[in-house]
Amino acid sequence: MNWLRRILIEFWAMAIVAAIIGFLGPFGTYLEDDFMGRVWRWWMHLMGAYVLVRPSILLWTSIADATALPKRMLVYSGVFLSSFPLAMLWSWSAGAFFHGLDGFGGILPFAMLSAIGVLGVAIWARAVDLHLAAALAPKDRPVALAPEVAPVARAAPGSASTPDEKAEPRLLRRLSPGFHGPVIALQSEDHYVRVHGVRGSELVFMRLRDAISEMDDCPGEQVHRSWWMARGAIASVEAEGRNRTVTLLNGAKAPVARDSVSRLERKQFFAENDARLT
Known part of the structure; x- marks a missing residue:
């Protein structure tokens, strides 16, 4: 901001x-x-x-x-x-x-x-x-993608999908064709949800819990009452006492609720970034 x-x-x-x-x-x-x-x-x-x-x-x-x-x-x-x-x-x-x-x-x-x-x-x-x-928001800043959040190809209208293709989250259908996917995080902003991609973001008029529901089976966790993150979308994690701050692949920073830290650590949500804790 x-x-x-x-x-x-x-x-x-x-x-x-x-x-x-x-x-x-x-x-x-x-x-x-x-x-x-x-x-x-x-x-x-x-x-x-x-x-x-x-x-x-x-x-x-x-x-x-x-x-x-x-x-x-x-x-x-x-x-x-x-x-x-x-x-x-x-x-x-x-x-x-x-x-x-x-x-x-x-x-x-x-x-x-x-x-x-x-x-x-x-x-x-x-x-x-x-x-x-x-x-x-910048539309062409290059970002290295983690394997867990590799882009999901949008199926062409009327085309049949193969069993090996990942199902497209319903939330993607609400976004513009120019959205730089995949969705790496969701952020609640008043009555809107900011959908974070790897090279920018878009606002959608909906509730956070509805947006999370429309991510379907995409692996991720709600780390704060205002934030949901996909697995593999974290670039780094900073720790100061019991507080955690996450930096996403697109450079956005998000807080982690204190009462969620233990749950996320048990699920090894931060496992790939533990070495970066400072």
Whole structure:
């Protein structure tokens, strides 16, 4: 994910939100300045909310990934809690601007709404960034394939398959003809699944468990609540204490849930990469 692109998308979205609020002029601000002045003042206040709430989203997302706790519950709770210091900051520094509100108690609901708005902007920007990343993904980077994930030829329509041919996973039928197979990993991204190939990836609108089901009999394991990997798709494994991070053949990195490490080791899922652990 390109974080600079992501931040620029979020700033652009926050500017649009500031323009809309500045046009409406709520809380008695409509008569205080002209349109551009209102937009600038609302931009500054909303960016104050952004600076406080956005790190909170990153923090609670990281905690959810590290602990395998429900991500949405943690992130929404963190955003809700961040609205309290935001309301306190606004009540101290911008009481004159929010003269239509009554102190901390009156500003708090608006701070909660602003915090939720920042979360909505972050979710929307992430979806836009994922689509851009899929469109800009390299299509011709050479990657050495492991034998376990050697490409499966797509059968031509109407052609008969021989008993020795591997059956094509149903998931491949959802992908474009230009997808550089085979499928080496599946990654859950909000309401989408990113299907990783050896030279790029594509987004499919479906649930991760449904995508795993459509991989049929392809050998693989779910290593994290957001990741499934095919056997032989691992380029390297890094270990730091009980934590494991996997690098796939296409260069993508994925976490391994702590409670899945023992199960995967028993199945020798990392066996070919044990010598690379650092």
